[in-house]
Structure formats: structure tokens, C-alpha cells
Amino acid sequence: MASVLYFLGKRIWGYLELSTAKTTIFAQILGSKTRQVFLMNKIVIAIDGYSGCGKSSTAKEVAKQLGYTFIDSGAMYRATALHFLNLNLSPLRPEDVEIGLRSLQISFQLNPETGKQETYLNGVNVEKEIRTMRVSERVSEVATVKEIRAELVAQQQQLGQKKGVVMDGRDIGSVVFPDAELKLFMTADVETRARRRQIELQEKGEQVSLEEIKLNLENRDQVDSNRSESPLIKVADAIEIDTSTLTFSQQVDQILDLVKKVTIN
Numbered sequence: 001m002a003s004v005l006y007f008l009g010k011r012i013w014g015y016l017e018l019s020t021a022k023t024t025i026f027a028q029i030l031g032s033k034t035r036q037v038f039l040m041n042k043i044v045i046a047i048d049g050y051s052g053c054g055k056s057s058t059a060k061e062v063a064k065q066l067g068y069t070f071i072d073s074g075a076m077y078r079a080t081a082l083h084f085l086n087l088n089l090s091p092l093r094p095e096d097v098e099i100g101l102r103s104l105q106i107s108f109q110l111n112p113e114t115g116k117q118e119t120y121l122n123g124v125n126v127e128k129e130i131r132t133m134r135v136s137e138r139v140s141e142v143a144t145v146k147e148i149r150a151e152l153v154a155q156q157q158q159l160g161q162k163k164g165v166v167m168d169g170r171d172i173g174s175v176v177f178p179d180a181e182l183k184l185f186m187t188a189d190v191e192t193r194a195r196r197r198q199i200e201l202q203e204k205g206e207q208v209s210l211e212e213i214k215l216n217l218e219n220r221d222q223v224d225s226n227r228s229e230s231p232l233i234k235v236a237d238a239i240e241i242d243t244s245t246l247t248f249s250q251q252v253d254q255i256l257d258l259v260k261k262v263t264i265n
């Protein structure tokens, strides 16, 4: 591979590298504030890991910088949990699961004002509601049910069919996209995760004690890692990223560097 163009501008500089072997064209343009990476060969990036270690926000920023689609698979489980709560259905009763799945429609839409992707349940924007403690307390149970997982996994695979996707969750590298070109496993110590989650909730006007958040995270880690259906595991070919001492931009940069390696080699 040879670097064929190196350009430095007033505010923007970029370089273009050509890999003739794989006809990979890698162009990187750096602006003063934003950086975008355009790749000809789009890949699937699977990000798994424990609750609250910043998977979604990191995945979202990585997708933005790559011009990829970001899919928050946890939001789909959360919307399903909310649906079951709204209809007073038990995910543990097979007849309720059938009713719940039959009337479940989840979609994502970009909010033009914020530029952020939001989750819709049967046509209603539920982005805020699915992040409340009420839903967090029920979602792990919903995610243990085989039929629910089968339905959501099928939808996720459909969304990633054309590649150019960053998806985060618990079973992305193991079940949803076992052939993903880049698999990451994110971790962080529980104290750090609880503090970050508390700030997120405070920003949304929900006051929850650190202890309550910690208990919820530990409980979800326990259920997610020990359930019989697609438990959270670090697959052999996943690269672990411990975010406990990393800043947000360090996390994003580490992943972009890995993407660069995978797509150029």
C-alpha cells in the first residue's frame, strides 16, 4: 500500500492511501474540530460489554465519524420491555410473549433538531422513557426470553445486511454478527459505570442514588452473563477495551485506529 496523496490545508488536511491488493481506498480528512473517515470497504463493527460502560455513546460517535449507521440493540430490548409493561404482559408467560411480539413494532428515526437517532415503539417516540429506571429494572428479564431474542436478532441482522454498521449490545459478536470484521468487548469498573450513569440520569432530571444504580448494573451484569439464551461473553476474537481510565475521545480514537488497521490490512 502506498501513500499517494498528502495534503495540508489551512483548516483541513487529509491523506489518501491506496491499497491495490484489496482495492481499499482510505481517505482521512481532519478538520479543526471534527474528523471523518471514509472507507470504500464498509465493515461491521460489533461492540459488546457490560451495562453502562459507554458502549452506545462510543458506538454512536464512531459511526458518526465513519459515516456508518449506528444501531443500539439495547434500545430494542428496552422498547420491548416498555411494550410489555404498557400492556401488562409477562415476558415469562408464553401466551403473553406471543401477544406482545405480534403487536410490537420498533423503529429508529433521526431527530432533525438534535441530529440524534431516537427509538419509536409502535410509532410513538419512546427514547426518553426506555432509559428510565422503571424500564432498566425489567429489561434483563425480557432479554432472557428465547422467542423475544429470536425476533430482535432477526431484525438486527436485517439492519446490518449492507454493512457499514456499528451495533452495540451483549450478543452482537457472538450471535448477531459472528462474522463481523471488528469485534470489541468494552468493560469498566462498576463504580465508574455507576457514576457515569448517575450523571446521565441527572441530566434527564431523574435523581437516583449511586447505590441503587450500582445494584441495578450488577444485577443486569449477573443476569446478562448467566442466562441460557445468548449470554454476554467475550468471544475469542474480540478485542477488550477497558474504559475505566479512558476519556470519551480516547475510547473513540482507539476504536477508529482499530478500524483503520482492519480495513487497510
Ligand code: DC
Pocket (backbone or CB within 6 Å): 051, 052, 073, 074, 075, 077, 078, 139, 140, 143, 168, 169, 170, 171, 172, 220, 224
Ligand atoms: O445496552 P443496554 O443497557 O441499553 O441494554 C439493556 C438490556 O438489554 C441489558 O440489560 C441486556 C439486554 N440486551 C441484550 O440482552 N442483548 C443485546 N444485544 C442488547 C441488550
